[in-house]
Amino acid sequence: MNTRTFLQKIWPSVPILLAALVITLLLLIVSDNSPLVTYEALWTGSFGSADRTLSTLAFWVPLLLCSTGLLVTFTAGLWNIGVEGQMVMGAIGASWIALRLSAANPAIPGWIIIPVELLTAMGLGALWAALAAVLKIRGGVHEIFGGVALNSLAIIFTNYLISGPWQPPEGGSFRGTQPFPQQALLPLLDPSRFSPLSLGLALLALLAVVLTLRGTHWGLRLKALGKNLRGAFILGVSSEREAILAMMFCGALAGLAGSVRVLSWFDSLRQSISGGIGFLAILIVLLAGMRPLWSLFIALVFSALLNGGTIVQLRTQLHSSLSGIIQGTLVLFVLLFGDFDRLFGPNQPQSEVMEVADE
Amino acid sequence: MSDSDLIKILASILAQSAPLMLAITGETITERVGVINLSIDGSMLISAMTGFVVALNAGQALTAAGIPGDTLPILAGFAAAALIGALAALLVAWGSIRLKQDQVAVGFVLTLLLADMANFLGQNFTHIPGPSVAHTPIPILKDIPILGPLFFDHDLLIYSTLLIVASAWWWLYRTQPGLQLRGVGERPQSAFVRGVPVNRLRYLYTAVGGALVGLSGAAFSLDIKLGWSDNHILGIGWIALAIVIFGGWHPVRGAAGALLFGLTKYIATVLQQSFPQVPVVLFNALQWLLMMGVLLMVGSDISKRLVSIAPEALQGPLSRMLRVAPPEGLGQAFLED
Numbered sequence: 001m002n003t004r005t006f007l008q009k010i011w012p013s014v015p016i017l018l019a020a021l022v023i024t025l026l027l028l029i030v031s032d033n034s035p036l037v038t039y040e041a042l043w044t045g046s047f048g049s050a051d052r053t054l055s056t057l058a059f060w061v062p063l064l065l066c067s068t069g070l071l072v073t074f075t076a077g078l079w080n081i082g083v084e085g086q087m088v089m090g091a092i093g094a095s096w097i098a099l100r101l102s103a104a105n106p107a108i109p110g111w112i113i114i115p116v117e118l119l120t121a122m123g124l125g126a127l128w129a130a131l132a133a134v135l136k137i138r139g140g141v142h143e144i145f146g147g148v149a150l151n152s153l154a155i156i157f158t159n160y161l162i163s164g165p166w167q168p169p170e171g172g173s174f175r176g177t178q179p180f181p182q183q184a185l186l187p188l189l190d191p192s193r194f195s196p197l198s199l200g201l202a203l204l205a206l207l208a209v210v211l212t213l214r215g216t217h218w219g220l221r222l223k224a225l226g227k228n229l230r231g232a233f234i235l236g237v238s239s240e241r242e243a244i245l246a247m248m249f250c251g252a253l254a255g256l257a258g259s260v261r262v263l264s265w266f267d268s269l270r271q272s273i274s275g276g277i278g279f280l281a282i283l284i285v286l287l288a289g290m291r292p293l294w295s296l297f298i299a300l301v302f303s304a305l306l307n308g309g310t311i312v313q314l315r316t317q318l319h320s321s322l323s324g325i326i327q328g329t330l331v332l333f334v335l336l337f338g339d340f341d342r343l344f345g346p347n348q349p350q351s352e353v354m355e356v357a358d359e
Numbered sequence: 360m361s362d363s364d365l366i367k368i369l370a371s372i373l374a375q376s377a378p379l380m381l382a383i384t385g386e387t388i389t390e391r392v393g394v395i396n397l398s399i400d401g402s403m404l405i406s407a408m409t410g411f412v413v414a415l416n417a418g419q420a421l422t423a424a425g426i427p428g429d430t431l432p433i434l435a436g437f438a439a440a441a442l443i444g445a446l447a448a449l450l451v452a453w454g455s456i457r458l459k460q461d462q463v464a465v466g467f468v469l470t471l472l473l474a475d476m477a478n479f480l481g482q483n484f485t486h487i488p489g490p491s492v493a494h495t496p497i498p499i500l501k502d503i504p505i506l507g508p509l510f511f512d513h514d515l516l517i518y519s520t521l522l523i524v525a526s527a528w529w530w531l532y533r534t535q536p537g538l539q540l541r542g543v544g545e546r547p548q549s550a551f552v553r554g555v556p557v558n559r560l561r562y563l564y565t566a567v568g569g570a571l572v573g574l575s576g577a578a579f580s581l582d583i584k585l586g587w588s589d590n591h592i593l594g595i596g597w598i599a600l601a602i603v604i605f606g607g608w609h610p611v612r613g614a615a616g617a618l619l620f621g622l623t624k625y626i627a628t629v630l631q632q633s634f635p636q637v638p639v640v641l642f643n644a645l646q647w648l649l650m651m652g653v654l655l656m657v658g659s660d661i662s663k664r665l666v667s668i669a670p671e672a673l674q675g676p677l678s679r680m681l682r683v684a685p686p687e688g689l690g691q692a693f694l695e696d
Contacts, residue, residue, distance in 0.1 A: 031480065079463065140658025141651060144397075144463070148597045149647040156647075160640040279471055286464060319482040321475040328472030335464055336454050 016337055020330040027325060031318075038312055038322070045311025046304035052311075054192035057199065058265055059277075059303035062087070062257035064202040066281030067288075067295045068209050069250030074285055075213055076246040077226035082132045082147030083254045084278030085154035086125040090255025091262045092158060093117075093124035095269035098262075099166060099177060102184035110183040117184065118201075118259050125255020126248040128154065133247035137240045143247075151278075162271060176270040186264040195264040205253055210292045222246055254278060276324065280306070283331045289338070302327055366508050368625065374513055376614075376621035377520040378578035382599040383606065383613040384527045385444070385571025391531065391608055392564040393544040393688040394452050397466025400596025401473030402447040402569065403576035408481035410440035410577025411587045415489040429490040436490070437577045444573020445566040447473060452565040455692045456558045462690050470596070478589050485588045492516050492582040516582050523571065527610040540564055544686035547693040557693050575599075598650055605653040607683030616653070623649055657683045 028035045046056050066083050073080040080086075094117040102113045128150060135146040161177070168178035186195040213219040225242050261273050280302055288294035309323035382399060389396045396402075414429075414436030421431060447469060454465040492514045500511040510521070531537040542550040543560050551557045579592050602620060606613030627645050631637070656662050666678045 027476070027479065031482075079467075081467070135651065135655070138659065139655045139661075141654040144467075145597070145601055145654055146651065148594075149651045152594060152647045153644055156640050156644045159643075160638055163640065164638055283468065283471070286468065319479045321478040324475035325472065325479055328468060328475055332465070332468045332472055335460055335468055336458050 016333045017330070019333050020326065023329045024322070024326050027322075033316060033318055038316060038318065041312040041315045042305065042308035045308035051192060052307065054189060054194040056300075056304050056307040058192065058194040059306050060300050061195070061198045061202050061260050061264075062277050063281055063284065063299040063303050063306075064199075064296065065205060065253045065257035065260070066278050067284045067299055068202070068206045068292075069253035070281055070285045071209055071213070071290065071292060071295065072222065072246050073250045074290060075219075075226050076222045076243055078133075078136075078243060078246060079142075079144050080129065080132070080147060080247060080250050081144050081279075081282070082129060082150045083250060083281060084274050084276070085147070085151035086128045086251040086254035087258035087261070087274045087278050088151075088154035088158055089128040090121035090125040090258030091269060091273040092154075092161065092258075093120040093122075093255060094259035094262050095161075095166070095177060095180070096120065098180035098184035099269075102181050106181060106183070108183070110185075110187075113184050114186060114263070117263060118256060121255040121259030122252040123255070125258065126252040129247040129251025129254070130244060133244040137243060158269065158273060159271060162269060166269065176266070176268045179267045180263070184263070185267055186260070188264060193265050195260065198260040198264060201256065205256075206292060206296065218242075218245075277306075280327065283327055287331045287334050363508070366505060370509050370512065372618065372621040372625050373509070374517050375583055375624075376617040377517045378575045378583050379595065379599055379602070379617040379620065380520050380524055380614045381575035381578055382572050382596065383602050383617055384524050384610045385568040385575065386599060386603045387568070387606065387608055387610050387613050388527060388531075388540075388571070389448060389565050389568030390603060390689055391544045391686055392540050392561050392568075393547060393686055393691070393693070394448075394455065394561055394565045395462045395466060395690045396448045396451050396565065396569060396572070397463055397600070398447050398451055398469035398473060399572045399599060400594065401470035401477070402444050402572050403579070403592060403596045403599075404590070405447070405473045405477040405480075406440035406443045406573035406576030407580040407591055408477040408484070408576075408587050409443050410436040410573075411489055411580035412436075412481060412484050413439040414577075414581055415484065415487075418490050429493060432490050433492055433581055436581055437574055440573040440577035441570040442573065444576065445570040448565045448569020448572065449562065452562050456561060459692055462692075474590065474593065477591075481587050481589075486586065489586055490581065491585050514582065516578055520578070524610050524614045531610065541686070544688050547688045547691075551693070561693075572596075572599075594646075598646060601650045601654055604683065604685075605657055607657070608686060620646070620649065 025035050028038055045052060047053050066087060070080060070083060097113065097117045097120050101116070102108060132143050132146040132150055135141040136143045162175070166177045168176075186197055188195055213222070221242055225239055225246075257277065258273060261277075262269055266273070281299075284295050284298045284302055288298050305323040305326055309320055312318050312322060313320045382403060386396060386399055414432040417435040418429065418432035421427070450469060451462055451466050454460045455462045494514050496513075497511040497518075501507045503511070511518075529537075531541060539550065539555050540560065542553075543555060543557050547557045576592070579595075580587055584592060598620065599617075602613055602616040606616045624646065627642050631639065631642050663678070666674050
């Protein structure tokens with residue numbers, strides 16, 4: 001690709017980026033804050049030092065895992081809003097092993113405990129996703145509604161565990177469980193909360209998904225399902241089975257993301273384990289228009305915004321929702337004015353949210 | 360429990376459900392004309408914030424100018440909230456009609472964005488007292504036994520809500536423009552061939568529905584759940600969207616769904632007091648289980664099976680009551696040329 005065609009391709013995104021910038025600028029000015037100070041804090045907070053860069057990477061991993069999973073469900077034409085709850089269930093699964101198995105048997109080494117934790121997390125995430133899929137297919141409950149409800153239920157379940165059965169022995173606090181034993185945590189790159197192993201797993205998952213979607217029969221069937229349900233049915237693709245599998249695959253990766261959160265970023269199960277990472281991953285995939293490499297890059301930018309946002313909040317007392325506004329505006333503008341066709345294809349019938357399995 | 364206690368409880372359930380009724384009626388109108396406004400959860404949050412902040416500031420400004428009283432500020436708050444709700448809804452309609460983008464995608468991103476914006480812009484107004492809608496019993500009518508305390512011992516918001524639900528029903532099912540509205544949602548092509556300006560009507564009714572959603576947000580912050588806090592009413596919009604389906608895209612059935620929801624919440628609170636040993640958080644789960652439950656009822660064949668157990672004479676009316684079908688043109692953009 002020569003420079004000219006590259007510029008032509010890139011051109012439409014320039015006004016979009018500018019517009020998003022202007023909107024956040026306006027918000028900052030309306031709320032009486034200096035944009036310069038804010039943007040500077042955002043930068044130093046995300047890449048300003050080795051320490052901050054490593055914590056940006058620590059946010060990158062769960063975002064990457066969730067968006068990789070969503071590549072699969074979006075390909076199958078499914079709106080897996082429940083990715084947030086699947087992540088929370090994964091965190092619960094990993095915490096369960098860490099608190100009940102590892103804390104009771106300190107002799108079990110990390111190289112046994114950690115795989116068990118990760119697999120349990122993936123299993124619970126997949127199970128939660130399967131629930132949304134079955135509700136859709138057997139119950140006629142659209143996956144958006146099932147997802148929203150299951151997200152809330154997963155968070156309520158976490159709160160129950162933290163304030164009930166998994167309450168720390170010193171009691172009282174509604175913030176988290178007691179810290180997990182050292183051998184139950186992922187090996188960290190000192191002195192940060194970043195686990196290189198988890199990044200390796202995330203990149204591996206992305207590679208596997210790219211290869212699967214491009215080169216395997218299953219990938220083709222998912223695409224057929226996403227493009228046209230009736231057509232897929234005629235071709236003999238069992239839409240129910242593929243849809244459940246796609247959801248479970250995404251749920252497993254989201255569960256893994258949840259376990260990374262509790263086993264590296266935190267060292268215990270906390271009240272807000274996800275902090276909107278699942279929703280953010282949906283925005284990433286929408287923004288990337290299903291292109292895996294783009295989602296890799298956008299996930300990095302978004303994790304920088306997420307991580308930098310915490311420093312902005314400390315320095316300027318600005319509300320932490322600022323990063324969300326920047327990200328949301330960006331995605332909304334791309335959706336409205338960008339090329340959304342790449343996501344669902346020109347012949348894709350629009351999502352039928354309200355499909356009710358009557359008759 | 361005496362009779363008057365029961366009536367008091369029912370009246371309070373009615374009052375508590377009013378904001379939800381407004382949102383459901385609004386979304387019902389929007390979806391009836393063929394547009395899914397999935398942004399209403401965020402939209403309600405930001406209009407709740409706007410309504411509260413505008414009423415608060417207008418109140419201070421007017422008091423400084425020597426015009427005390429809550430009425431004008433409250434009206435300003437509701438107007439601002441309706442405007443915000445209408446604008447959010449119009450954005451979804453515009454994205455679909457003009458830009459040919461997916462309504463679900465735009466609505467979903469918008470709901471996240473508006474929630475963040477509400478929390479951001481409202482950060483200096485959390486947990487402070489502000490104006491609230493005044494209690495206005497209607498003279499004479501409030502003294503009618505049973506009906507009086509049930510319907511006529513509330514505030515203006517509650518009366519208006521009931522009027523709005525009734526007018527929405529009347530407009531949809533008893534007027535010529537209402538027939539057009541439904542026609543545009545069901546068969547946009549046929550409506551267009553008959554000379555109905557499909558997309559103009561879609562803009563119009565989406566804005567009207569969005570304004571009602573906005574009013575619903577302000578109804579929370581100025582009446583039912585006073586004030587503003589982070590994520591003040593997060594999640595209620597999704598419940599409203601589900602009840603629109605449960606109500607079969609019918610405003611009166613939607614309002615009944617809101618009452619049912621309010622009743623269940625009330626029962627949960629009572630149970631919570633009677634069984635303190637059950638963790639409180641589990642009661643929080645109830646509204647989401649309920650939401651999935653009602654969607655399952657209308658979405659799967661569970662309801663059909665339930666109907667088949669009923670006495671034969673009841674089966675006909677029961678299945679008519681439980682059958683719901685979305686407007687056929689729902690969620691699809693219509694190309695006029």
